[in-house]
Amino acid sequence: MERWFSRITMFWMLFLGEVQSQDWTKCSTGCTCDGNKMSVTCNGLKNVPNDIQKDAKELRLGFNSLSKLSPTAFHSLTSLTLLSLDGNKLQTLPAEVFDQLKNLETLWVTDNKLQALPVGVFDHLVSLDKLVLNDNQLKYLPPKIFDSLTKLTWLNLSRNKLQSLPHGVFDKLTELKTLYLSTNQLRSVPDKAFDKLSKLETIILADNDWDCESCDILYLSRWIRENPQKVKASGGRVEDPDGVTCQGTMESVNKITKENTFQAGCPTTTQQMATSPASTTTTETMTVREKQTKPRMKIFQEELFSKASIFFCQVIFTQHVSLVVIHILAEIPLLHIVCVVRKP
Numbered sequence: 001m002e003r004w005f006s007r008i009t010m011f012w013m014l015f016l017g018e019v020q021s022q023d024w025t026k027c028s029t030g031c032t033c034d035g036n037k038m039s040v041t042c043n044g045l046k047n048v049p050n051d052i053q054k055d056a057k058e059l060r061l062g063f064n065s066l067s068k069l070s071p072t073a074f075h076s077l078t079s080l081t082l083l084s085l086d087g088n089k090l091q092t093l094p095a096e097v098f099d100q101l102k103n104l105e106t107l108w109v110t111d112n113k114l115q116a117l118p119v120g121v122f123d124h125l126v127s128l129d130k131l132v133l134n135d136n137q138l139k140y141l142p143p144k145i146f147d148s149l150t151k152l153t154w155l156n157l158s159r160n161k162l163q164s165l166p167h168g169v170f171d172k173l174t175e176l177k178t179l180y181l182s183t184n185q186l187r188s189v190p191d192k193a194f195d196k197l198s199k200l201e202t203i204i205l206a207d208n209d210w211d212c213e214s215c216d217i218l219y220l221s222r223w224i225r226e227n228p229q230k231v232k233a234s235g236g237r238v239e240d241p242d243g244v245t246c247q248g249t250m251e252s253v254n255k256i257t258k259e260n261t262f263q264a265g266c267p268t269t270t271q272q273m274a275t276s277p278a279s280t281t282t283t284e285t286m287t288v289r290e291k292q293t294k295p296r297m298k299i300f301q302e303e304l305f306s307k308a309s310i311f312f313c314q315v316i317f318t319q320h321v322s323l324v325v326i327h328i329l330a331e332i333p334l335l336h337i338v339c340v341v342r343k344p
Contacts, residue, residue, distance in 0.1 A: 028052055038079075048073040055079050062108065063087035075100045086110040086132070093117065099124045110156070111135040116142075123148045130154040134180060137161055147172045156180040158204060165189055171196045182234055183207040187247070188216035194223055202232050205244045205253075212246035212256050215266035220244075224254040 024035030028049035031042040039058035042049065046065045054076050062084045071094035074080065078100050086108045095118040098104065104125055114136040122128070128149050138160040145166075146152065152173050162184040169190075170176065176197050186208040194200065205224075211217055224231055224241050233240035242252040258266050 024053060052077060058082040060084045061088070066090060068092070069094055069097050071096050073097060077101070078103065080104050082106040084108040085112070088112050090114060093121050095119065095121050098122065101125060103127055106130045108132045109136070113137055115139060117145055118142075119145070122146065125149060126151070128152055132156045134158040134160070139163060141166055141169055143167075143169065145169065149173060151175055153177045153199075157184070159183045161185055163187070165193060167191075167193075170194065173197060175199055178202045178236070180204045180236075181208070185209050187211040188214060189220050191219045193219070194227075200227075200230055202236055203230050204232055204234055204236060206234055206240070208244075209247045210244065210253050212249070212251065212253060215258075217246075217253065217256055218258060218266060221253050221256040228254070 024033050024038075027033035027040070028042065028051050030044050031040050031049060031052070033040050033053065037058060038053070038056055039060070040052055040056050041060040043064060045061065046067070048061065048066070048069065052059065056077060057079055059074075059077060059080055059082070063086070066085065066088040067090065069090065074083065074097060080101055081103055083101065083104060083106070087110075090109070090112040091114065093109070093114065098107070098121065102124055105127055107125065107128060107130070110132045112135075114133070115138065117138065119142045122131070122145065126148060129151055131146075131149065131152060131154070134156045135158075138157070139162065141157075141162065143166040146155070146169060150172055153175050155173070155176060155178070158180040159182070162181075163186065165186070167190045170179070170193060174196060177199055179197070179200060179202070182204040183206075188211060194203070205220075210220070224244060228241040229239055231241040231244060232238060233243055241254050244253045245251060246253055246256070
C-alpha cells in the first residue's frame with residue numbers, strides 16, 4: 001500500500017510540473033507571453049531562457065544582446081513555427097542548434113554579425129517556408145547549405161559580403177518564389193544557377209560588382225533577358241531588369257552579349273564545361289581555343305611574320321655571315337629576337 005501511495009504521489013508531482021511548464025500566466029524573466037497566440041517575446045537578454053513554455057509556437061528574441069547560442073538552446077521547443085533572432089550580436093550559429101525544429105516555418109537571423117554558416121545548420125528545417133539572413137557579414141555559402149529546404153518560398157541574402165555562389169546552391173529550392181541577392185560583392189553567378197527555380201517570381205540582383213569584362217557574366221545576362229519580369233528593383237515590386245548594372249559603369253548587364261562585348265570571343269558552353277573543376281583540358285585543346293579567340297587578321301599576320309623571320313635567319317646563317325655582323329644586327333631588338341634567339 002505504501003509503495004502504491006509513493007508511485008501515485010510521484011505521478012502527481014510530475015503531472016503538476018508539466019502543467020506548470022505549460023502555464024501561460026507565468027512567463028520567463030524579461031519576456032512577455034501571449035497564451036492566445038502561444039507567443040513569447042523577450043527583451044534585454046544576454047542568454048536564451050531555459051524555462052520558455054514547451055508548447056510555444058512563436059519565439060521572438062529580436063533586438064537583444066545575444067552574442068552566442070547554446071547548441072541545445074531550442075531543442076525542447078519542438079512546436080515552434082516562428083523563431084526571430086534578428087538584431088542581435090551573433091557571429092556564428094552552432095551546427096545543431098535548429099535540429100529539433102522540424103515544424104519551424106519562419107526563421108529570422110537578420111542584422112547580426114554572421115561571417116559564415118556551418119555545414120548542415122539548416123538540414124532539419126524541413127518545413128521552413130521563409131529564411132531571412134540579410135544584413136550580416138557572410139562572405140561565402142557552404143555547398144548544399146539549402147538542399148533540405150525543399151518547401152522554402154522566400155530567401156533573403158541581401159546586404160552581406162558574398163563574393164561568389166557555390167554551383168547548384170539553389171537547385172533544390174523548387175518552391176522558391178522570392179530571392180534577394182542585392183548589395184553583395186558578386187561578380188557573376190554559376191552557369192545554370194537559376195534554372196531549377198521554376199516558381200521564381202521575384203529576384204533582386206542590384207548593387208553587386210557584376211564583372212562585364214568576364215565571359216562568366218554571359219549566363220546572367222542571358223537569364224535576365226529571358227526573365228525580365230522577374231528581375232525587380234530593391235523594393236521587390238517594380239520590374240527593373242535594367243537596374244542590374246556592370247561594375248564601374250551604368251551599362252545594364254542584360255545588354256552584354258558575346259558578340260557586342262567580347263571581340264576576342266568567349267568559350268562555347270561545351271568549352272566552358274571542359275574547363276570546369278570536374279574535368280581537365282589538354283594543352284593542345286587550350287592552344288586551339290586560344291587561337292580561335294584571336295581575330296583572323298592577327299593570326300594571319302603572326303603566321304606571315306613567323307615564316308618571314310625563319311627565312312631571313314636561314315639566309316644569314318647559310319651565307320655564313322660573320323658573328324660581328326650578327327651582333328651588329330642584334331642591336332636591333334626585332335632582329336635579336338628572330339635571329340640570335342633562333343641561331344642554330
